[in-house]
Amino acid sequence: MSSNLHPELRLFTAGLAFAAAGLVAAAPAWAQYPGQITKDANKAPELRAVGVLEWTGPEDKPKKCRLVPVTVFDQGQLQDGSVYLARPQPMALAGEVEYQLEKDGKTVGLFDIENSGQEEGSWVGYGTWKPLPGPPKPKLEMAKVDDFEDPDDDRPVLHRKKHADDPGSGSSSGSGSGSNSGSTSASNAPAPDPDRPVLHKSDESANSSASGSSSAPADDADRPKLTKKKTEDVGHVDSLPEISDPDRPRLMRGKPEGSGLPVVPSLMGLPPDMEQAVAVSDAQNRPDHPWNYTWANAGDQAKMKAALEDVARNALGLNAPPAPAASPKVKRTSTARKTAKPAPPAAPAPLTDEQFRVFELAYGSGATLVLSAHTDGPLDKEKFVTLIAQPDLYGNVLVLLKNVTDGAHLDETPRMRLVDAVDALADNRGELLFELRGETQRQFALYRVLRGQATKLFVSGGVEYGSAE
Numbered sequence: 001m002s003s004n005l006h007p008e009l010r011l012f013t014a015g016l017a018f019a020a021a022g023l024v025a026a027a028p029a030w031a032q033y034p035g036q037i038t039k040d041a042n043k044a045p046e047l048r049a050v051g052v053l054e055w056t057g058p059e060d061k062p063k064k065c066r067l068v069p070v071t072v073f074d075q076g077q078l079q080d081g082s083v084y085l086a087r088p089q090p091m092a093l094a095g096e097v098e099y100q101l102e103k104d105g106k107t108v109g110l111f112d113i114e115n116s117g118q119e120e121g122s123w124v125g126y127g128t129w130k131p132l133p134g135p136p137k138p139k140l141e142m143a144k145v146d147d148f149e150d151p152d153d154d155r156p157v158l159h160r161k162k163h164a165d166d167p168g169s170g171s172s173s174g175s176g177s178g179s180n181s182g183s184t185s186a187s188n189a190p191a192p193d194p195d196r197p198v199l200h201k202s203d204e205s206a207n208s209s210a211s212g213s214s215s216a217p218a219d220d221a222d223r224p225k226l227t228k229k230k231t232e233d234v235g236h237v238d239s240l241p242e243i244s245d246p247d248r249p250r251l252m253r254g255k256p257e258g259s260g261l262p263v264v265p266s267l268m269g270l271p272p273d274m275e276q277a278v279a280v281s282d283a284q285n286r287p288d289h290p291w292n293y294t295w296a297n298a299g300d301q302a303k304m305k306a307a308l309e310d311v312a313r314n315a316l317g318l319n320a321p322p323a324p325a326a327s328p329k330v331k332r333t334s335t336a337r338k339t340a341k342p343a344p345p346a347a348p349a350p351l352t353d354e355q356f357r358v359f360e361l362a363y364g365s366g367a368t369l370v371l372s373a374h375t376d377g378p379l380d381k382e383k384f385v386t387l388i389a390q391p392d393l394y395g396n397v398l399v400l401l402k403n404v405t406d407g408a409h410l411d412e413t414p415r416m417r418l419v420d421a422v423d424a425l426a427d428n429r430g431e432l433l434f435e436l437r438g439e440t441q442r443q444f445a446l447y448r449v450l451r452g453q454a455t456k457l458f459v460s461g462g463v464e465y466g467s468a469e
Helices: 020-030 178-188 203-208 298-316 334-339
Strands: 047-056 064-074 077-080 098-103 106-119 122-130 275-282 352-359 368-374 383-391 397-406 415-422 431-437 442-450 453-459
Touching: 047 098, 047 122, 047 431, 064 106, 064 442, 098 415, 275 415, 298 352, 298 368, 298 383, 298 397, 352 415, 368 415, 383 415, 383 442, 397 415, 397 453, 415 442, 431 453
Parallel strands: none
Antiparallel strands: 047 064, 047 275, 064 077, 064 122, 098 106, 098 275, 106 122, 352 368, 368 383, 383 397, 415 431, 431 442, 442 453
């Protein structure tokens, strides 16, 4: 790894490309969304990276994993994280950069970049998934010895054996107190046991002790002693690595270079059991911002979901065609009228791999619904749908974006797969991060939902492909 790639600012997520014209056009609108927090330009973060961590196996111990860079927000502009400042690897994948893994806006772990490489022409990072550091362990305190005994306390205690030669101990008969007891103890004390081991203090300790005795025995010359090795407080400073470009922004390193072996590529392709999570790296430490929406009425979510599922079935062609026009009325006898029963409504067609999420993308804003599903069958016959919607003023579902495609046209119109919501612009508002997956290629895109519209802010790769209604 080149020494001039040492990061000095910390990054937390991965990113994709962004259309600059779309960002400039949407900028005036962003300042007026519900829950917007006024930003001080002087306090704006210098760097913020967003990416997607992909892995197989359990979360805490993934079998294989990689990090795909998506965006880098630098000096108020969204840049394509897969190519931004690539010398040779992108800045978002510089060794030792640490990412914060998020699910629904809550931090679930850390990911340290250790090395990077190209897969099918795209840069990806390899590293180690680390759990969040736990709370500090409480300090152990020495148990206090209380000489006071409560006569009413029935808790068992261990008593220390008292000897007649102990200071302050009473006589063997236990009678007397104060000075009388002290004199009685001295006169009635048994003779010392010559075989009992005795600990002697040093001369300095004896002279400074409360007893004031000056007859302490001298140290035994043959007695082994423990000596403490003297150490010198010497500071060690390493010189900074040679930096070829002093103006290049850098990310904070997660750990010292050379502390571990490089991680070799492990996850290849798009396995069916692959999972994804948002990864964020920021120059500042920011509190979690949960994106989940809380309904005022528990029944509203079921109502909105059922309405959105009906829209999805219509888009996939799963709903039954309308009933044919009624034939002219025929006069029936009373017996036939009694025996005729209306046919029960048909059960709704199932949606394969249905995913339904509800977000609150800004503090105090309304609900934003995302539903995706597809039909069953071989890939070239499958149809896919993704919907972004919001409740309207009358409590009905209002579709803001509808993406419909099929397995035979994925490279023309890729399917939209929701990753999660993420604050890519560090403005306390969430964007929806989607994977645009085609048959032979894929991209990532950010959508901002505002004033009844879902606007595409950014797409990775530099060239947009696909369409959405």
